[in-house]
Amino acid sequence: MLSLSRMKSLVSPTLSTLAPKTRRFSLYSQPSRNLLCNPNPLQKPNFFHVKTTMLPHNSPMICIQSHSLNTEASQSPSGEIHVIVGPMFAGKTTTLLRRIKSESSNGRSVAIIKSNKDTRYGLHSIVTHDGDKFPCWPLADLSSFRQEFGSDAYEKLDVIGIDEAQFFDDLYDFCRNAADYDGKIVIVAGLDGDYLRRRFGSVLDIIPLADSVTKLTARCEICGKRAFFTLRKTEEMQTELIGGADKYMPVCRKHYVGGQVVKEATRIASEYQKVQSG
Ligand SMILES: Nc1ncnc2c1ncn2[C@@H]1O[C@H](COP(=O)(O)OP(=O)(O)O)[C@@H](O)[C@H]1O
């Protein structure tokens, strides 16, 4: 077992400047006994890979490999996670773009990822509802980013923007690894809720990882007050439905509730008509 003092020395090492690129920790475990051999407990580990191999007689050998990248990020882990949520048309993409452009003009290396499910304005750009554009990486999942972007380029990257975060199932792991272990500043924009005001994808799951959370509001399309919710104007029921002002509108609480009542009444009326006519 890892003792508390050993754990502290791993988590908060006191000196670590000349660490080799990779170190091996071997843990030979018998069913009832664990023994950890750490060759250098003062070394600053960046992240661990744990591999378990079954030896003859059913005793597992656990190998913990600590990767210590001698990069700027590993010497002072300065990762951050900033989350921007709100309904559609609230300015999430606009805010993400503003922050990314400002980081870029301060000399930082930046990249934006968006879901490849949204092909509305062409795959390789993110575009705000006002038409502002920026090149981006359209991906099915975030875990493919490092490979698509190139490992060397990834190491040099300072800031990663993620738009339409609700569409990425691996959002939590990606953000945690990028900020905690790779020292990246991650700026995430996405819908906190879907058209039924249920949690959307993994966006809410990353709140506990975040340095900051910003909830933006739009203007209610009916009364002009602050809008917290997105009303779907069509009858379609699936959670994921790509679209803009043709399918959705931002609304305040009163007009969200009113809108849902109208939709439900319309649905019942059309069901009734179908039954009557056939
Ligand atoms: N109902 C609407 N239809 C089209 N554009 C709108 C509507 N309401 C607001 N907008 C515009 O959308 C802009 C925000 O766009 P964007 O940053 O893409 O929002 P989000 O990413 O939150 O959907 C607002 O500044 C406003 O000019």
Ligand SMILES: Cc1cn([C@H]2C[C@H](O)[C@@H](COP(=O)(O)O)O2)c(=O)[nH]c1=O
């Ligand atoms: C509410 C809601 C939205 N969507 C889709 C619609 C758009 O393609 C995006 C949101 O884009 P924006 O940048 O926030 O304007 O999400 C969906 O699939 N399901 C929903 O319930």
Ligand SMILES: [Zn+2]
């Ligand atoms: Zn309203």
